[in-house]
Amino acid sequence: MNELTRPQAMIGKQTDSVGRSGFVERIGLATPEREEALGALVARIAELDLEVIRIAFVDVHGQLRIRPVEAGHFRSVARNGMPFGTALFAMDSANFIFQNVFSEDGGFGRKDMGGAGDMLAVPDLSTFRVLPWAHKTGWILSDIYLKSGDRCPFDPRGSMQRACADLAARGYGFVGGVEVECHIFKVDDPKLSLENCSHPPVPASVSPIRHGYQYMSEFVSDEMEFVLKPLRRALLDVGLPLRTAECEWGPGQVEITLDPLNNVEAADAMILLRSTVKQVARRMGLLASFMTKPGLPNVYSSGWHLHQSLSHSQSGINAFSSATDSISEVGLGFIAGLLEHAPAATAFSNPTINGYKRLNGNALAPQRAIWSDDNKAAMLRLVGGIGDPATHLENRSGEPAANPYLYMASQIYAGLDGIDRKLDPGPALSDPYAQTDKPALPKNLNEAVEALDSSSFFRAKLGDDVVNHFISTKRSEIGRFQSYVTDWEQGEYFEMF
Structure with missing residues (x-):
């Protein structure tokens, strides 16, 4: 040399x-x-x-x-x-x-x-x-x-690029902001024996790095600083527009938010965020998981709240902002499109079997396709108001494991459909959990996949080949799950019958 x-x-x-x-x-x-x-x-x-x-x-x-x-x-x-x-x-x-x-x-x-x-x-x-x-x-x-x-x-980044191109053809750009939760645990046993190298492998044995259920406590935040500080530094050093990294509700649960980004860059950021958090945690002897509801005692569900709006391409002005109403006509159409296509789009916002353990079992998660003005029980929460240049929508249904390109692309296409057809979302509802007459979100991944399979809309927008491939992938996952004997079944039936 x-x-x-x-x-x-x-x-x-x-x-x-x-x-x-x-x-x-x-x-x-x-x-x-x-x-x-x-x-x-x-x-x-x-x-x-x-x-x-x-x-x-x-x-x-x-x-x-x-x-x-x-x-x-x-x-x-x-x-x-x-x-x-x-x-x-x-x-x-x-x-x-x-x-x-x-x-x-x-x-x-x-x-x-x-x-x-x-x-x-x-x-x-x-x-x-x-x-x-x-x-x-x-x-x-x-x-x-x-x-x-x-x-x-089948390249999901291409699907979002095409959705953004459709937006641009109408004079709009997509603006997406990430608010995502995850869990960080101490690894007690990585389970690296050959006996544990199964397919999939046996997950690591972990313990909490801090008690939970002390929301926004300064003492909890200070105790978590040994984790949060290197995460913040790494996220900033890779060029992500970090806004907050803080303790969430459950033991070792963390929430990270980014400043809004434009078009495909918003989805790229989510990919880089998850990868950064997991790799930095691993080097500290920790395990970061974006699984929605880990099967561990006293662990709380995590979500991914997607903040989104449209901007006018030429001026950069927020297309959802209105000087006279809480949201513009363009924004109302976008809301209506998201509600119209919510059942099928849930396959993209919640693409894992585990994601529905949050939607069905968490009192803070949305359960129906409705929108509300600053009410966090709704699927779509309006953030902002009259004259607010930052007015946008927060879709609170998503899970942290969602593919950001497919999640955001499905939102773009659904929202554009509402704009193009001038759909009316109806009034904002003030008590989301009381709206039992409104359409329920899918209860499990199989229901969401069936809704997507029958969606001529998403087949036309994303392409039959993309939809069929996604469905085949998910049905393989569902099939393996349905053939697995769970601990619940063993306890329920083994001695009884």
């Missing part, structure tokens, strides 16, 4: 050894502007002496899939794409492959996804980050393309 460090020596080389040579140019993305941005990014990587770049994309579950590449090969990846196996889109929540990926079409109905072959991740250069907790490591999000050059229809 010469006097240069290894990454610096590699970065100076031009190589086409990764990906498919000239792929980005072939699909029409190799603009002079992108090449200029790539040159600046490669120079930054060299200046920072980075060694590894994590090339990432997000699967249908909202999980990050990565391939780490040596920094010297990053220019090649940016021009040629990074190969990933198409089978990654054929895995359910436990990574079981639920379709014949080796068939001619891979079970996807497309020959360019057959044989479990390659798809190409094309890095979005604007998403590059340096991970402060990982040694000399960069990170970048990618869009997924198929060998044919087509955008992969």
